[in-house]
Amino acid sequence: MSERILCVDDMADILALLQRFLESEGYEVVCAANGAQALDLASSERPDVILLDVMMPGLDGIEVCRRVKADPHLRSIPVILLTARGDDQDVIRGLDAGADDYVTKPFKREILAARVRSAVRVKRSYDAVAEINDRLRAEIAERKRMEFELARAHRLESVGQLAAGIAHEINTPSQYVSHNIRFLEEAFASVDGLLRAVDRLLETSKEGAVDRRRLEDLRSTAGEVDAPYLAREIPRAIRESREGLEHVERIVRAMKDFSGRDAQQKTRVDLDRAVENALLVCRHAWKDVAEVTTDFDPNLALVPCVPGELTEVILHLVLNASQAVADAAPGRAPGKGSIAIRTRPLPGWAEIRVEDNGTGIPEEIRSRIFDPFFTTREVGQGIGQGLTIAHAIVVTRHGGSIRFETEVGRGTTFIVRLPVPDSLACEQNDVVAGVSGPA
Amino acid sequence: MSHTVLLVDDDDRVLNGLVRALRGQPFRIYTAKSGDEAKWVLKSQMVDVVVADEKMPGLSGSELLAWVADHRPEVVRIVLTGHATVETAIRAINRGAVFHFFTKPCNEFELSVVIHKALEQKDRLRQEQGQLAH
Numbered sequence: 390m391s392e393r394i395l396c397v398d399d400m401a402d403i404l405a406l407l408q409r410f411l412e413s414e415g416y417e418v419v420c421a422a423n424g425a426q427a428l429d430l431a432s433s434e435r436p437d438v439i440l441l442d443v444m445m446p447g448l449d450g451i452e453v454c455r456r457v458k459a460d461p462h463l464r465s466i467p468v469i470l471l472t473a474r475g476d477d478q479d480v481i482r483g484l485d486a487g488a489d490d491y492v493t494k495p496f497k498r499e500i501l502a503a504r505v506r507s508a509v510r511v512k513r514s515y516d517a518v519a520e521i522n523d524r525l526r527a528e529i530a531e532r533k534r535m536e537f538e539l540a541r542a543h544r545l546e547s548v549g550q551l552a553a554g555i556a557h558e559i560n561t562p563s564q565y566v567s568h569n570i571r572f573l574e575e576a577f578a579s580v581d582g583l584l585r586a587v588d589r590l591l592e593t594s595k596e597g598a599v600d601r602r603r604l605e606d607l608r609s610t611a612g613e614v615d616a617p618y619l620a621r622e623i624p625r626a627i628r629e630s631r632e633g634l635e636h637v638e639r640i641v642r643a644m645k646d647f648s649g650r651d652a653q654q655k656t657r658v659d660l661d662r663a664v665e666n667a668l669l670v671c672r673h674a675w676k677d678v679a680e681v682t683t684d685f686d687p688n689l690a691l692v693p694c695v696p697g698e699l700t701e702v703i704l705h706l707v708l709n710a711s712q713a714v715a716d717a718a719p720g721r722a723p724g725k726g727s728i729a730i731r732t733r734p735l736p737g738w739a740e741i742r743v744e745d746n747g748t749g750i751p752e753e754i755r756s757r758i759f760d761p762f763f764t765t766r767e768v769g770q771g772i773g774q775g776l777t778i779a780h781a782i783v784v785t786r787h788g789g790s791i792r793f794e795t796e797v798g799r800g801t802t803f804i805v806r807l808p809v810p811d812s813l814a815c816e817q818n819d820v821v822a823g824v825s826g827p828a
Numbered sequence: 829m830s831h832t833v834l835l836v837d838d839d840d841r842v843l844n845g846l847v848r849a850l851r852g853q854p855f856r857i858y859t860a861k862s863g864d865e866a867k868w869v870l871k872s873q874m875v876d877v878v879v880a881d882e883k884m885p886g887l888s889g890s891e892l893l894a895w896v897a898d899h900r901p902e903v904v905r906i907v908l909t910g911h912a913t914v915e916t917a918i919r920a921i922n923r924g925a926v927f928h929f930f931t932k933p934c935n936e937f938e939l940s941v942v943i944h945k946a947l948e949q950k951d952r953l954r955q956e957q958g959q960l961a962h
Contacts, residue, residue: 556910557883557910557932560910560932560933561839561842561910561932561933562841563932563933564842564845564932564933564934565839565841565842565844565845565846566845567845567933567935567936568845568846568848568849568936569844569845569848569849571848571849571936572845572848572849572851575851575852622848625844626844626845626848629841629844629845632841633841676885677838677883677884677885678885723886725885
């Protein structure tokens with residue numbers, strides 16, 4: 390396909406000359422007799438090069454050049470100005486207006502041809518770069534979209550992985566509440582029997598004299614019932630059942646807080662509560678392998694963040710810590726490992742530390758632990774997205790930082806910092822800035 | 829002759845619930861809060877049936893029952909688990925040769941039925957062995 394040249398000159402014979410010459414060089418030529426026409430044709434024909442006479446009535450070449458270069462759709466087209474000999478000022482003004490080159494009239498054909506060829510080369514490289522840019526831009530948009538999808542998939546996967554553990558957390562109180570109710574049912578039957586015996590005694594003793602048979606009857610019923618045992622165990626059964634149901638309530642609430650995150654609103658969040666929710670939701674993962682302690686600084690202000698996302702960050706850190714501690718169990722003295730979570734305020738920041746005495750992170754993988762899909766776990770035990778997601782939430786969505794200190798054989802501490810504005814007069818419900826993803 | 833059942837679970841409330849629900853049953857109940865404590869009881873007492881929770885810190889239910897199979901084979905073994913997966917069941921069966929396998933929440937009536945069946949089986953076996961000895 391031959392390149393297209395737009396020639397602009399108010400003198401018809403020069404236009405004809407240019408057209409004939411350029412067509413003989415193999416170019417396709419479009420002509421304009423004035424500035425306005427030039428701009429129209431530049432937009433509609435999208436030439437590869439514009440040959441532009443400077444001296445024209447109405448819109449002169451310099452102005453046309455300026456407008457072409459100001460138009461984002463046209464600015465990539467090289468402009469060669471046709472100037473009169475001796476007109477240095479025009480040349481300077483033209484180049485300053487954005488022209489790429491100039492040819493003085495009368496022009497030597499070879500020179501004109503060479504300059505046109507040069508301009509075409511410039512246009513071609515520009516086009517190539519523009520195409521690469523477009524592709525990159527599309528790739529970045531695609532990557533952002535995929536990250537969003539991945540985050541969502543991982544959220545679902547987390548919920549799925551947690552579901553089995555949560556089910557167990559709920560099944561356990563469910564079992565003993567049910568057993569306690571069975572016991573209370575029988576206990577009531579015993580107490581009922583006792584009360585009836587009392588009734589019978591009272592019934593037959595209305596006159597004042599006590600019926601001995603009824604008295605014996607009551608005594609033996611009381612003996613069967615084991616009243617001291619009931620007096621002790623009935624209140625305990627009720628109390629323990631209540632505690633079990635409270636536990637279920639807390640877990641369900643924590644799960645609700647954690648998974649109801651499609652409202653992408655930043656609010657001021659009580660860090661302690663976010664940590665506690667995280668611990669509740671993954672309790673089954675650390676319960677048997679580690680003692681978890683928390684140390685919340687009372688001076689920590691409410692932190693602006695997306696609450697469920699902060700819980701998710703802590704969740705992943707605790708899951709990692711649990712795994713590390715579990716892995717270290719064979720080599721450690723008997724007893725559970727430990728995970729400690731501490732919060733404290735720093736100027737401009739809220740800091741959360743999650744420290745474990747697990748295996749520590751080996752030197753060779755330290756640079757990769759935040760990489761997507763990097764995992765040291767077996768197939769089917771998690772897809773290695775936890776730390777990646779935590780990193781994305783802390784750094785990208787909240788402008789904070791996450792790093793770690795570790796020693797193989799001794800343990801690891803993850804340190805998360807979230808920005809806290811000095812002014813506490815921030816608006817509630819600031820919408821998170823820069824969230825990208827499908828509408 | 830009175831029978832004895834040992835219940836093993838790290839959660840106090842679970843143990844209490846089980847003990848209360850099995851209260852009317854014609855067997856004595858011992859409890860242990862860990863695999864190690866259970867071993868201690870088994871070494872020092874006559875126990876007919878052990879019912880153990882799978883998920884405990886330290887020794888798991890199936891690990892405990894594997895030990896019981898090796899050291900106290902005459903004790904009937906039952907496991908309770910909240911994570912009902914095929915692998916857990918197979919592992920429990922292969923390692924500890926459990927008599928029965930329950931998922932949580934476990935119905936106390938079904939548990940007592942299974943315990944009774946286990947005890948009957950034991951008594952029958954003992955009788956047969958007694959007869960063979962003659």
